Amino acid sequence: MSVTALSSAWRDWIRDGLERGCSQQQLVDVMLQNEFEANFARAAVSVVALEPRGAAAQKPPTEPMVPHRFPLDGNTVPGLDRPVQVLFRLERPRVILFGNILSEQECEQIINLSRNKVERSTTVDNATGKSVEHEARTSEGTFFLLNENELIERIDRRLAALLQHPIECGEGLQILHYNVGGEYRPHFDYFDPNIPGSKPHLEERGQRIGTLVMYLNDVEAGGETIFPDLGLSVAPRRGHGVYFEYSDDSGTLDPLSLHGGAPVIRGDKWIATKWLRQRASR
Numbered sequence: 001m002s003v004t005a006l007s008s009a010w011r012d013w014i015r016d017g018l019e020r021g022c023s024q025q026q027l028v029d030v031m032l033q034n035e036f037e038a039n040f041a042r043a044a045v046s047v048v049a050l051e052p053r054g055a056a057a058q059k060p061p062t063e064p065m066v067p068h069r070f071p072l073d074g075n076t077v078p079g080l081d082r083p084v085q086v087l088f089r090l091e092r093p094r095v096i097l098f099g100n101i102l103s104e105q106e107c108e109q110i111i112n113l114s115r116n117k118v119e120r121s122t123t124v125d126n127a128t129g130k131s132v133e134h135e136a137r138t139s140e141g142t143f144f145l146l147n148e149n150e151l152i153e154r155i156d157r158r159l160a161a162l163l164q165h166p167i168e169c170g171e172g173l174q175i176l177h178y179n180v181g182g183e184y185r186p187h188f189d190y191f192d193p194n195i196p197g198s199k200p201h202l203e204e205r206g207q208r209i210g211t212l213v214m215y216l217n218d219v220e221a222g223g224e225t226i227f228p229d230l231g232l233s234v235a236p237r238r239g240h241g242v243y244f245e246y247s248d249d250s251g252t253l254d255p256l257s258l259h260g261g262a263p264v265i266r267g268d269k270w271i272a273t274k275w276l277r278q279r280a281s282r
């Protein structure tokens with residue numbers, strides 16, 4: 001199945017690409033790699049190319065994106081290289097639990113590639129924007145660059161098609177490992193625009209707009225992803241992933257997206273997180 005609807009993220013991506021000097025054909029080629037239908041991709045690029053500059057600023061705020069981004073035929077998401085299921089969906093804020101995003105083997109492979117690389121996790125310092133260790137985040141972690149190897153490339157492509165967001169506008173996969181007692185206390189994933197430390201991040205790639213937390217193993221007890229203000233907790237299950245959004249098309253941030261990783265009670269917990277950004281690196 002091909003993608004036949006243009007999200008605002010793709011529209012912004014086309015506009016940015018044109019401003020950076022990419023040819024229309026280069027942009028169309030990337031869209032084809034991301035499962036867009038050829039005529040649609042060509043039309044979309046030429047329409048955006050004809051829009052007056054600064055149109056983004058004049059665009060009226062639109063409704064928060066709605067689940068039609070995931071055209072459902074039955075309860076699986078079509079157009080991917082494996083049958084990803086939708087297990088539950090909350091409309092506002094958007095929270096979707098997907099099943100079967102990753103195979104058992106892919107989960108194992110990611111854990112094995114990460115086991116010797118993980119280091120104590122950090123958080124973004126409010127004042128400086130630098131990464132610092134913090135008691136609120138007692139996990140260890142590592143990153144993969146976009147398309148770092150064949151496995152990560154396959155997964156990044158799948159996630160771009162699933163979330164209908166260009167690969168370049170995603171951050172590299174982050175891997176986290178929590179031992180017993182390890183947790184990530186409730187926090188927002190978006191950069192708080194009122195905090196000086198957010199500035200370099202916002203200038204570089206814009207705001208974060210959504211998060212997909214994928215579970216790489218089953219956890220014997222604890223380790224749920226919790227949304228305290230929604231009264232929602234998601235139990236980790238290998239291959240599943242919980243996706244949530246916190247910024248609508250007009251850039252309004254949603255504090256209901258407060259979330260965390262509850263302490264692991266028994267066993268350990270491995271996750272892979274994909275953060276979506278408004279734009280690619282400049």
Ligand SMILES: O=C(O)CCC(=O)C(=O)O
Nearest residue numbers: 184213224225260261273
């Ligand atoms: O551990 C979890 O379930 C949540 C992780 C998380 O919030 C994050 O990586 O930003």
Ligand SMILES: [Fe+2]
Nearest residue numbers: 187188189259
């Ligand atoms: Fe988070």
